[in-house]
Amino acid sequence: MTVEGTGLAVFVSTAVPSAVDLLAEVRDLAMPEIIVSVFACLALLVAAGAGPRHQRLAGWASLGGTALGLVSVVSIWIAQGRTLPRIGLAGMYVVDEFALLFKGIAVVAAAVTIAISMRFLTEERTERGEYYALVLFATVGMMLVPSGADLLSLFIALELMSLSVYVLVGYLRGDGRSNEAAMKYFLLGAFSSGVLLYGMSLVYGVAGSTRLVDLAVALPQAISANGDLVLLVGVGVALLVAGLAFKVAAAPFHVWAPDAYEGAPTPVTAFMSVGVKAASFALLVRILVDGLGPLRAAVESGWPGWDLSVGVLAAVAMTWGNLAALTQKNAKRLLAYSAVAHSGYALLGVVAGNRMGYTGLVLYIVVYVAMNFGAFAVLIALRRGTIAGDGIEDFRGLAARAPGMAALMTVFMLGLGGIPPTAGFVGKFYLFAALVETGDRWLVALAALALVNTAISAYYYLLFVKAMYADADEAGAPALATSPGLLAVVVVSGVLTLAVGVYPQPVIAVSGAAAERLEPAPGPKPTRNSAERAAPGGRAR
Amino acid sequence: MTLEMFLITAVKIGLVLFIILTAVAYCTYMERRVLAFIQVRLGPNRVGPFGLLQPLADGIKFIFKEDVIPTDVTRFIYILAPITALVPALMTFAVIPFGDRLEIFGKDISLYITGFNVSLLFVFAMTSLGVYGIVLAGWSSNSKYSLFGGLRSSAQMISYELALSLSIIGVLIQVGSLDLVKIVEAQSGWHGFQWNVIAFQPIGFLIFFIAVLAETNRVPFDLPEAETELVGGFHTEYSSMKFAMFFMAEYSAMITASCMATVLFFGGWNGPGTQLETIGPFIGLAWFTLKVFLFLFTYIWIRGTLPRFRYDQLMDFGWKLLLPLAIFNIVFTATWKFLFHYYDLAPSLPAWMQGK
Amino acid sequence: MDTITSYLSSLTAEHYFFFLFAIVAIASSLEVVMQRSPLYSAIALVFTMASLAANFVLLKAQFLAAIQIIVYAGAIIVLFVFVIMLLNVRAEESRLDRFGALRFIAVPSALVLFLGAFAAIRFSNLDTLSPSPASAAAGTTERIAELMFTKYLLPFEAASVLIMMAIVGALVLASRARDVEAEMAAIEAPAESEAPLPEPEDRLEEVEVS
Secondary structure: OHHHHOHHHHHHHHHHHHHHHHHHHHHHHOHHHHHHHHHHHHHHHHHHHOOHHHOHHHHHHHHHHHHHHHHHHHHHHHHHHHHOOEEEOOOOEEEOHHHHHHHHHHHHHHHHHHHHHHHHHHHHOOOOHHHHHHHHHHHHHHHHOOOEOEHHHHHHHHHHHHHHHHHHHOOOOOOHHHHHHHHHHHHHHHHHHHHHHHHHHHHHHHHOOOEHHHHHHHHHHHHHHOOOHHHHHHHHHHHHHHHHHHHHOOOOOOOHHHHHHHHOOHHHHHHHHHHHHHHHHHHHHHHHHHHOHHHOOOOOOOOOOHHHHHHHHHHHHHHHHHHHHHOOOEHHHHHHHHHHHHHHHHHHHHHHOOHHHHHHHHHHHHHHHHHHHHHHHHHHHOOEOOEOOOEHHHHOOHHHHOHHHHHHHHHHHHHHHOOOOOHHHHHHHHHHHHHHHHOOHHHHHHHHHHHHHHHHHHHHHHHHHHHHHOOOOOOOOOOOOOOHHHHHHHHHHHHHHHHHHHOOHHHHHHHHHHHOOOOOOOOOOOHHHHHHHHOHHHHOO | OOHHHHHHHHHHHHHHHHHHHHHHHHHHHHHHHHHHHHOOOOOOOOOOHHHOOHHHHHHHHHHHOOOOOOOOOOHHHHHHHHHHHHHHHHHHHHOOOOOOEEEEOOEEEEOOOOOOOOHHHHHHHHHHHHHHHHHHHHHHOOOHHHHHHHHHHHHHHHHHHHHHHHHHHHHHHHHOOOOHHHHHHOOOHHHHOOOOOOOOOHHHHHHHHHHHHHHOOOOOOOHHHOHHHHOOHHHOOOOHHHHHHHHHHHHHHHHHHHHHHHHHHOOOOOOOOOOOOOOHHHHHHHHHHHHHHHHHHHHHHHHHHOOOOOHHHHHHHHHHHHHHHHHHHHHHHHHHHHHHHHOOOHHHHHHHHOOO | OHHHHHHHHHOOHHHHHHHHHHHHHHHHHHHHHHOOOHHHHHHHHHHHHHHHHHHHHHOOOHHHHHHHHHHHHHHHHHHHHHHHHHHOOOOOOOOHHHHHHHHHHHHHHHHHHHHHHHHHHHHOOHHHOOOOOOOOOOOOHHHHHHHHHOOOHHHHHHHHHHHHHHHHHHHHHHOOOHHHHHHHHHHOOOOOOOOOOOOHHHHHHHHHHO
16 A cells, blocks of 8 residues: 555646646637637548538538637737737747737638638549548647747647648549659658758757757857857757758758649648648747747857858749749649749748848738639639649630639739739738848848849749630630639638738738747847838737 | 676576476466366376376477478578567566565565566567567468468457557556556555455456457467468468477467466455465465466366457457447546545545445 | 777676667668568567667666557557558569669768768767756656646647547548548439549558558
């Protein structure tokens, strides 16, 4: 009986009260994730209970889950806005405006994906409730990523997201392209996760902690105490940057993207290009800005900080993505390369590192969600019966067949090209202006390169417009495969793209609030005041 | 580590190996005699009095038989397989507590080779490695009977390992330790009868025992070596000492399983009389041996009376009955433990039962 | 010579065991990668896991060591072997020639990565780092359980969602194509089947992938 009373009883009596506290924190902070997880399981149950003809019920259940999740995110922002940022769950989880905004993006991305999937899956004759559950599981990962305050929780959230998306990419099992895409995406994704993890382990070894706040303090301290360590930290940071570049598909780490985008079911491609991309950028910002912020510039003389490598990545990604997109015939592949280029643009915000840059990054991702989802929704509507509908030639004569759809597609293309008066222009303007504002010679040159790239990209975006309006109608092209959800997505995306382009202040205000707590790069330049002048909404919350 | 400790441990290892291997040999004798008794035959009774020297004769026969290695086998793995089967089976005995501490020549000696804080997991780790011997033997023999035996075995062992590991969680929750010695010590109450099987893991024991039958490939779960379908299963192509090693591995796995059932659920060495001076530990040892013997007998008894499962029945039984039952047992035990230890309800229970 | 002797005499038994298991781990993991026969690769992986577990014991993380063997060697690799046997996967032929040009990129990249990491660890004076506050109780089951349900609650729960998702994903990828596709096709018009059922061989391969 000696064993009975000691170890376990002591453990229980100490652990249970703290467990109760933990549960309270979970209730306050992590409710959106819990709601979405519960609805994912609910969708599974519905899928198991409903017959093969009623699998769409699971889709509606999932849609309800995303709606409730969005309500929960918004209510946390409204109810706890004054107490933010809140760090909880033993320092593993942070809730601030940045996290909440990206959670909102994740939930919206999931809802839109589900809405545009329903008709598509019927066309493919593979509507199964598990599909919707997998979308929701990926969403849980995408919601946990921006809230990660610790390398461990960040990594597991990333894997939760990635694994679900690997399966979704290979969802069309009868389609060889889908299988190949899933295989490539899985292998390269697993490899990049390994690279990322190796970087994390080296950084953890030096800092002695996996918490981002500890990393920000411990790494510079360790290096200043012992200059030798700069090599170890450097290798770790280099691996981290490479792994993150894989995840955001920044060239030259983008090789998986074209195949995965092309082979995946089109709604999943949309989900990847929007939701996964946004979450990957949240991961990048959390690790590089929150965790490794002090290593941005050189700590030890002679060693570059990560700003150099990220800047080079941004330049290469923009140029490579745009040049490669010029030659594409397949619309999904083209949009994949365009997504690579857009990753490059978004990285500019991190490189600039001032408040305007961060605001621009968040703003860019927000408007990118609207534009890209719209474009993909139109693409999905072209999928009909035996017609794959993902070549540029499928857009021929669309203006005659479906003038409204063609007009909205034009708006999305103009937006992606960054042509005013669309939302894409506002986003690009902020990013480029942030670079110029730093005053650094190299960064201004980078902005110039980005401008040149924008001009290049306009060519291939306008190819779609030309096909729709100038080319002759395809003989016997069938009507579009639309559904109420898909139409709603197209219309709302189109309206948002235009509205933000014309009256961007509210979105700028929200983005500014989300970017407000990101640590700006230290520098002699008076970035702060000018950033606030440029971003009047920055403090308006 | 002093030289003295080293020597004591070495002696203990040698002694345990000797006893276990002898026990394995006499298990075969017991199996044949008991089966014969059940089937109203005589069994081996010619070599020595009551056939008691039969295992010795068998051993000599195995050693002197020609060691046939078929031509098309994957030689390296073919030779490796019986070793892989036997070594983990014997390694489990390193941590099994056969008895309490003992004082010999003024030295305090524990009746187990070693004990550490996760010795239970060590046993499970070693038994889970045992499957490789069977699988590799089946694959390398280049024979369809062997291959099917190996495949069946790996599927079966993985399926039942889940139920097996979950069945002991109840004991772990109750005792709060993964140390086998502590698990035995925790069952010393009630004059040596506070066994876990009585209080309160009967379901856990039932699942454990059934799953262990499957893990050791015994009837009614002996599909990997079903004679009527697969000739000899995974060891069809083996002969001589290699065959004997599979045999020894199987029987030592049986002994391990009996020892674990004794330790986890039947109080280990606990029983009346173990509190006595001087001879207490010896009585404990006797209790332990008796319990293990009874389990071995039950094994043979079951073999003599039950038919074999069909493969789908085997899988259904493991996944759809044993596994949920084991999970139920965990939830039940955890709830019990939580109520009675966190809220400390145990002392008030007698009063409550008397209606006060 | 003297330095070597003094170095050797400074080693304890733990050092020898560490080197033994480290060498076994490295050698067997090389074997995993370089072996052509998948079955030998799987067996070598068992050795890798076992020697890693042994090194965990040296780090006083007995629980982790036992779990490593039970989970990896006892369950996951058995499944690998099971699948290899079930599919009768033969040793892969020398198909690497197709990637002849890539080899000249891959090998130097691997070398650079290895040398970079090696140099970083070798030439950094790691003694200045404060060791993590590991105590004798760090690797015990109680301590791990406590951490798992307090400090690491979020990763733990997220990991369980992940495993749940992985089960669903595996079922989606591996389940027979009969269910929805066939039933929908039967219910609706037996129209053009643009998504033909996979060939039996393909199905087996998909099982392996998942």
